[in-house]
Amino acid sequence: MNDPATIRRLYGRAQGHKLRKGQAALVEDLLPKVAVPEEGPVDAARLFGDDRPLRLEIGFGAGEHLAGQASARPDTGFIGCEPFLNGVVGALGHIRDGSLGNVRLYMGDALAVVERLPNASLDAVYLLHPDPWRKARHAKRRMMNHGPLDLIASKLKPGAEFRLGTDDPTYCRWSMMVMAQRQDFTWLAERPTDFLERPEDWPETRYERKARRQGHEVWYFRYIRR
Template sequence: MKNDHAAAPENTAPRRNFYGRRQGRPLRENRKRLVEELLPRLAVRLDGVALDPATLFPGKTGVWMEIGFGGGEHMAAQAAAHPEIGYLGCEIFLNGIASALAHVDAGKLANLRIYPEDVRDLLDVLAPASLDRLFLLFPDPWPKARHAGRRFVNQKNLDRVAELLKPGAEFRIGSDDPTYVGWVMMHMSRRKDFAWTAERSGDWLNRPADWPASRYEQKAIKQGRKPHYFIYRRI
């Protein structure tokens, strides 16, 4: 019997505990085709050795990475606006990957690669000081206190982020969840290796001009939630 669900390319990294869905509703035929044909050409696979992401983008002037790109709207817009940059997007939810592939296909984007597995495996092998910008936009806030350990923003992950970002590189975080906003501010205020660039409230309550909106962000605004936009600079 034919399997109606497209599958992402296999990865050799061992699986960790992962909380969340890997796939939602069945993919439409055109999205299945993109997963089967385009994703293998863009997917980053790990072979257990250190990876300098610059090698994925010959001739580019820098590398930006997005953790959990959702439907890929922000990622595709940034890649299109900055063809001189190599853009590495990470997402494990297959429906989001398929949506992002549709954006890549429509925009004929040639400066974008995708890691379709648990981002922690990728973070483990990336070379130090190899990223020029990192995005963590509207991650799952895990609002219940007993689930706080599942939030990406924690001191262990932030230690690794600090290692991966070049001096002067930006770490951008977006959230519309009040609990997560407070969580980010608490954890980032403890860091001596990051400087918050905001000088006034408008700097983090209004989306910067060079920060393309995502579908999730627009949905949050329509539902009455207020997004916050944090930009931290690696010292």
């Protein structure tokens, strides 16, 4: 199996429904102001003009969780990565409505940003409801593989947190298997409810609500970088 960290191809759609006039204006006017630079090193000083704590979300969907975290931590810089244009538009709306000056967005492969960050520079990484790629032959596309996790681990500070949320049983089992093989993360769960109940500082997303309406269980994993 190829190392997933070396596969630089995004699968699936890049855009859904056609953007409305106001949404297109957000992309044209606001996105350039909050976009992560396409080239060169990425750090807090370059993104926000000062040396502040940094957190990163991989695949932020419509941006509810990203906006909730950014609103709760105004002195922390947040980087959100999402290849889907309509999701980026959703996040831009949250940034505008919440006057969130501490968020930067990247529309594309999150690993292209992660690899440009300084080592041990992140206080937290969020990976919520990633594409499960249920078929066995697609397992190499999952973000929860050792290649991407090696890269993520190198960018997390010692004691920093990695959070994973999923409602897919196959992805849940796969993730537990992969993380059990690693020596650089400590799972914080001490009892079953620790990964069955969403922590108070974990904003709910519309994807999570949809999963529960469909009768799906949702699992919440919290790991600390050793």
